[in-house]
Amino acid sequence: MNSPIVLEQWYPIVMSKRTREELEEEEIEEPKESKPRRSEADVRNEHIDEGAILIEFEPHPNASKQVITWWRGMEKYGFKVSDDGCLIPHKQYWGSKGGKEEKKTRPSCRSLSSQFFNDKVADRDRSPNNEGWPCTETYSHLCHVWNCASGEHIHVEEQWKNVKRNYCGLQDKCNCSNKTKCIRMYHNSFWDWKFNYLDYDTPKLKYKIQKLMPDYKFKILPKNHYINEDLKRSNRTLRKKKDKSQNKK
């Protein structure tokens, strides 16, 4: 019998998840690297070598131009797709990025996903209810994977409902009493999820992804889809370098 200690084990885990999410809300930028910037093609190819798949999704008819542009930027680096439906973008999209003015800030992948797929933005300005429970809207993950961008897994709801999910799934089913059910047991954001990922070699790849994301339309692009665009860009960069060095002479 080892069940009585479970809650004690969970408590610090729950706290650390909240801390991480709070940090992200403060729009922390990744530290500027001193190394020269890697090209988009290099980053994309590395991600594909790690198992990412290039997928082009159809946006919600009401998604804004800005959201679609941000999403397309993220899409170009591909996604890792777990065989149970999580859609993990490249790490540079896990958090938000940009200046202090909120409008210029590119949101995190979960906020982008919610807007791109479901046309839902979390209302951050809600006051607590009469009981003093936090009613600010948040992007809840039904899969509990903080960097997942699947439209099927992200659900906008009041914070008190989101927090309840942090204690869910002990008997292997959703028992947090939220109407929209979690899809697996909760683990905090530092948990090492042992996912099996689909990749370009997976048989019936399109069919499998469609089953995992039945509500959305998409195309799977070949690994080399961006090869011409990449070549043009690298030629342009070379030309610019050449012009610069000639101007110096």
Ligand SMILES: [Zn+2]
């Ligand atoms: Zn997920």
Ligand SMILES: [Zn+2]
């Ligand atoms: Zn639940």
